[in-house]
């Protein structure tokens with residue numbers, strides 16, 4: 001058990017050193033600019049469909065289940081959409097989508113870097129005198145931190161839209177009530193909070209996945225293992241930081 | 253000139269290199285030969301600093317590489333061209349972009365100048381019409397040749413090749429060997445070639461280091477290699493029939 005803690009602390013230390021190397025920056029701004037654009041396109045456009053799909057259904061299901069639980073005739077219908085708003089914007093959009101994001105973007109980052117490692121492409125960069133960590137990983141992290149908040153905004157919109165559509169189709173809640181509930185006693189800080197969370201999650205997923213991929217050793221099998229570990233570790237980090245942020249920013 | 257002094261390296265409790273020393277001269281190919289798994293690639297990686305040796309020093313033209321700070325290392329590395337055993341081409345870039353990459357990052361050349369240089373290098377390795385191909389569309393030998401083109405594109409002072417002609421047909425092999433020989437002389441590069449191909453050894457082996465189980469057992473030239481008197485080297489040199497028939501003559 002002691003060995004386990006030791007290796008965990010070592011791993012975390014290595015991760016922070018890795019993060020440190022990101023900023024011992026060598027290449028020109030122009031190089032990074034191009035790389036960030038490329039990464040942003042692949043991350044953003046690549047995840048758009050999945051994020052929209054998942055969040056639409058998430059909103060729809062939340063609406064149906066909330067309605068199912070509101071049995072008392074004393075509770076007005078608009079409370080349903082109010083609950084949907086709070087859960088999706090505060091929690092489901094940033095956090096659940098982060099889990100999906102880790103599965104899609106994180107695993108591909110780790111897989112890509114792992115393959116570059118085992119086929120000596122990273123060594124080739126190092127031999128050219130390029131800081132491979134900052135060249136390869138920094139653009140991924142920046143792109144992730146730029147694109148993920150946008151994905152979260154889209155996810156929030158899609159989730160609320162999903163709820164609206166399901167309300168309309170099944171007539172659980174009328175469109176008028178739904179929109180009224182969404183606007184009723186709205187606290188803008190929830191949006192700010194969701195965006196703060198999404199920037200933090202984007203950083204965690206991109207950096208942990210890159211770290212796992214970058215330090216892959218061995219062959220194709222190990223690349224697969226790194227990808228899986230990248231997803232698991234990112235998800236754990238996302239959930240822990242979700243709790244910490246909630247405590248920090250919302251706790252009394 | 254590259255000087256290697258008392259390099260040792262272990263992975264865990266397995267000793268890979270034991271006290272290897274040697275001098276690699278400018279203007280000609282220096283060959284490192286030895287059986288598979290004896291630590292040739294590890295030695296090469298120690299020399300370029302991809303693997304940190306446990307012991308020993310490496311000097312590039314009197315500049316201490318192993319003990320240099322980060323800036324010295326980067327300065328020296330920007331004068332290095334290296335061909336990896338597997339080619340190590342960037343999967344996401346096509347042939348042209350791969351070869352141009354060191355120029356993009358390390359030089360202020362204009363696009364036209366870069367493309368001239370890239371096409372010149374691709375021509376030297378016999379790949380004029382593959383500019384837009386992706387690495388996944390290339391054969392093993394073509395990858396090697398693109399790797400060589402990328403290694404020489406920035407006129408390096410030091411050229412390292414890990415098995416430049418494994419996986420190539422005999423004709424192309426000789427072409428590549430001669431290319432490396434010519435370039436070393438033409439640009440006064442210090443070239444280190446790792447190989448276990450006896451054809452290369454007899455072709456361009458002006459200086460040869462023989463590594464056996466992580467130790468340097470012998471050094472010399474192609475003229476002295478056939479009568480070294482070292483048993484392990486004889487086993488290596490005369491492994492094939494053609495070489496054996498030469499010996500009995």
Ligand SMILES: Nc1ncnc2c1ncn2[C@@H]1O[C@H](COP(=O)(O)OP(=O)(O)OP(=O)(O)O)[C@@H](O)[C@H]1O
Nearest residue numbers: 263268286287288289290291292293294295337448
């Ligand atoms: N990163 C590493 N970790 C652990 N062991 C390693 C590592 N790199 C190489 N080795 C071991 O070092 C030994 C020498 O490997 P090396 O790649 O130098 O052989 P080689 O002489 O280049 O052989 P070949 O001609 O087949 O390429 C091998 O037994 C290999 O298992």
Ligand SMILES: [Mg+2]
Nearest residue numbers: 292293337414
């Ligand atoms: Mg090797």
